[in-house]
Each structure stands twice: as structure tokens, then as C-alpha cells.
Amino acid sequence: MSELDAISLEVIKNQLEEVAEEMGEVLIRGAYSANIKEREDCSTALFDHHGRQIAQAEHIPVHLGAMPDAVAAVREREPVPGEIWMLNDPFIGGTHLPDITLVSPVGAPDGSEGTLDDILGYVVSRAHYADVGGSAPGSMPAVGQEIYVEGIRIPPTRVATHDGQQKDIVELILSNMRGTAKRQADFSAQVAAHSRGAERLKQLSMTHGKRLTEAYDAVIEYSAERMEAELAEIPDGEYQAQDVLRTVESESIDISVTIRVDGKQVYFDFTETSDQVQGNLNAPQAVTKSAVYFVARCLTDPDIPPNAGCYRPIQIHIPDENLLNPDQPAAVVGGNVETSQRVADVLFAAFGEAEPQMAPAHGQGTMNNLVIGSRRSGFTYYETIGGGAGASATSDGEDGVQVGMTNTLNTPIEVIETEYPLRVERYELRQGSGGAGVHSGGDGVVRTLRICEPATISLLTGRRDTPPEGIDEGECGSTGSNRIGGKVVPGKITTDVESGTTVTVKTPGGGGHGNPVTTDDETDE
Structure with a gap:
């Protein structure tokens, strides 16, 4: 020192x-x-x-x-x-x-x-x-x-x-x-x-x-010394977790991690994760590392100054041409915003194997990316839409918030309607979409926009068919859904629409923490 x-x-x-x-x-x-x-x-x-x-x-x-x-x-x-x-x-x-x-x-x-x-x-x-x-x-x-x-x-x-x-x-x-x-x-x-x-x-x-x-x-x-001391409190051993992403064709992609805790050092191995894919869900290695660093920081004392020292106890292995370390010229735009979220979910789940009280349940696990733009007038609206946060061992998950790898704010309705040819017709919480538990997951939201000129919509969203998981017997959160012009559309789509078309995004709820039956029994007593 x-x-x-x-x-x-x-x-x-x-x-x-x-x-x-x-x-x-x-x-x-x-x-x-x-x-x-x-x-x-x-x-x-x-x-x-x-x-x-x-x-x-x-x-x-x-x-x-x-x-x-x-x-x-x-x-x-x-x-x-x-x-x-x-x-x-x-x-x-x-x-x-x-x-x-x-x-x-x-x-x-x-x-x-x-x-x-x-x-x-x-x-x-x-x-x-x-x-x-x-x-x-x-x-x-x-x-x-x-x-x-x-x-x-x-x-x-x-x-x-x-x-x-x-x-x-x-x-x-x-x-x-x-x-x-x-x-x-x-x-x-x-x-x-x-x-x-x-x-x-x-x-x-x-x-x-x-x-x-x-x-x-x-x-x-x-x-570095503070991080080493915190990580040393995690029981030594190997912990594994796996989850899936859905491609634009609804095919499954495996994301798998093995975490080995050895005293002050923690090793992250993504060898069992799928190879890079033809679509845009490939995550550059820097993005994968950022997810590892994020989860490690979430599980340690928030008062530790965030700097290069926090990364010293961490070692990461990702094979070449892996989904999480793709070779160029792979498409990657979805990897940054969607795959990173699923990596964080998998990491939390693996640490939950070591000690369920340490890790939160899955949050919504997606950024719910919505892009609306015009090739004619040139406007471009972009937003990631909040959803339910996963519950922890000590508290319910928050409602309608950004979770995981993002930390952005909501675009105010007044700004949307002033700066873009858009009208907000619905914006509310999805009550009951969070998973039940001793502590319940947070609720997602519903947002409906009406587009007032011909435009192109792109949706990059996740957790539309695989729900955010609970932890320690907590229940899953609800999946999300997307509609364009009132019709259900896939989680990932780019399409041209006419003036007057509506787009509705229902975001997932967070997973619950702990067996909800325990809570019910205590209430009955």
C-alpha cells in the first residue's frame, strides 16, 4: 500500500x-x-x-x-x-x-x-x-x-x-x-x-x-484487497448454471457458466456456452467481462470503490468463436443489450447455488429494446423499457425499473409526444406479473405507443417464452409479450408500418425469493 x-x-x-x-x-x-x-x-x-x-x-x-x-x-x-x-x-x-x-x-x-x-x-x-x-x-x-x-x-x-x-x-x-x-x-x-x-x-x-x-x-x-476479502467469504467449490436465449427464428442458444471459487480468486468458465451464431445475439468479449464484473460487484460491499482493483481477483475464460467471444464480422447489436442480461442471470443463478441468500432471483432479463424510426422524416426514437426486478432474501423486487446491465431512465411522456410523431396511449404497471415468494418479484409494465406517420419498428426483446426464474423455491415472474397493430409478434422483429399503427410492449416480472407457502403458513398462524 x-x-x-x-x-x-x-x-x-x-x-x-x-x-x-x-x-x-x-x-x-x-x-x-x-x-x-x-x-x-x-x-x-x-x-x-x-x-x-x-x-x-x-x-x-x-x-x-x-x-x-x-x-x-x-x-x-x-x-x-x-x-x-x-x-x-x-x-x-x-x-x-x-x-x-x-x-x-x-x-x-x-x-x-x-x-x-x-x-x-x-x-x-x-x-x-x-x-x-x-x-x-x-x-x-x-x-x-x-x-x-x-x-x-x-x-x-x-x-x-x-x-x-x-x-x-x-x-x-x-x-x-x-x-x-x-x-x-x-x-x-x-x-x-x-x-x-x-x-x-x-x-x-x-x-x-x-x-x-x-x-x-x-x-x-x-x-483489490477489499474485493479479495469479500470473495473469500463465498464457500470454495464449483458452481454451475445454464439458461437459454431465443434467436429471431425462436431457436435456443445455451448460455452456461462454471464458477470456481478458490479462496480469494474466482474463475469464470464459459466453455459450455454455444458457439457464435448467425444472428446478432453474439456478445463481444468486453461485454461478457462487463457482466461478470457487474455481478461480482453486486454480491460484494457497495462501498468498495469501483476501479481496476475490483477485477484483480477475477479470471475469465471464453473460447474463441464462442457466443460470448465471437469472431468478426459477426453481428453483435443484440449481444450488448440482450445477451449481456442473460449472462448476468446465469451468473446470479450460479452464485445462488453457493448460497441462496446471497443472490437475487432473476429480474426481467431483457432490456425490451424498442426502436421506431422514419426513413422519410429521419426521426429515431429508442428506448429500453423497465420491468420487474428479482426479489432478494431481504426485500421484494422493485416494479417497473431497469435491471441488470442497464441503468437508464424512462423517457417522459411529454418528451415522447413533443419530440416524436408518437402518442402514448397506455403506460401502467402489470400488476401481479412478479413471481410470488417470501419476497415477491417486481411487476413489469405495459406501454402502448401510436405511430403518427409511416415508420420502421425494431424490437429486440427477451423472456417472451422462458420466464425469469425465482430462487430458493420462489416462483417465476411472468413472461413479456409484444403486439404491433394488435397482433402478437415475435420478441425480435423489424418491420415497416403505416401511420396510425400501435405497438404494445408488456415487460416481464421479476422472480420471487423463497417459498411463498412459508409466507402463507406464517400468515395463517
């Missing part, structure tokens, strides 16, 4: 976290699209001069857990202070194409710039753009066998230097996205967030001097 005293370390740790949070506020307030400014579908973080995560805002798990791969990909290109790098390529540090990541090296406060030795740290943001091109508005087509139909693919690309933006490169990228002007505004908000983050990090360096970089090491070591 560093010789920094505990008080100084706590102060610097909090200041680093405040920088990440402030970056997020600048991005959200400056963004144009509702998906970022209202739903807050974005994340921000800080990395040290070695590319290790040192602080993050309380944003989206699937974004944050995958960020280290993005920073590593940029560092391979030897960036220097004053530059901004953009990427979204899922095979080179990205998650799925709509998630645009910016990485900026921050130089020392004396103004020296131009070499790797000058780097104080990195500021990083990731934001889900409402459209990045591809075959369907919203860039989330239900059917696609290659990544090329999902939008423009951006390897780590320098989009700004200390002399300013490389406008021709930025224009080339953004002109391949529908609603280019709105995408430009969101990009500008990201750049502003990076400017603020760099400014604040330099101020901390001026305040603390060499103690700042000492704090990097100390806070990472502190988190």
Missing part, C-alpha cells in the same frame, strides 16, 4: 469520482437527443496513466465494465495529450455500434504535450447514439448476419489534436448516421465533457502533485 494517510486517500478518491460525475452532467445537459439528455444512456470514467480504471460515475454497467478494453485499444495507437480518439468497433474495444466511445489523454498541468510520458490520465465517455447508420433506423435491426448491417464501424480514430477537431474525419463519420445534425450535437456534448474532465484532472494534479499518482495506486490496491 502507498504511504498516503487514510484521510488524504479518501479525499482524493472522492475528488476523482466527482470528476467522473461532473463529466457525466456536462454530457447529459449538453446532449441533443432524448436518449442521452432524458434517458441518460451514457457513461463517463477516469483512467490513470497506465490505462487502469480509477473512478467512474454511477452510470451503466455494460458501458463501464467494457471501457478498459476501449482504453487499451487506444493506447496501442500511442495517443498523446491534446488528442481525442473515437471508436465503436466491438472487435477493437467497443460494445455495439450505437455506443460511441471517446478517449482523451490528459497532459500534465504545466502544459507539456506531445509524448506518452506527458500523460496524467485518460478521460473516457461512452454514449448511445440514436442512429449510426445501417439497414434500419436506429441501427438495431432484428435480423442481420454481419456487423455491416448494424451501422458505421469505427476503429480507434483520432478525431481531434491539440490544434482542434479533424473536421473532415468527423464529418465523414457523422454523415453516415441518420439525423447527422443531432449526432453532431451529441458529439459536441461528449467533447465538452472531455474538456471539463481534463480541466478538473489537471486541477487535482496542481493541488496534490505527486500524491495524485500515488493515490491512483493506493485506491486500486485498496479496492
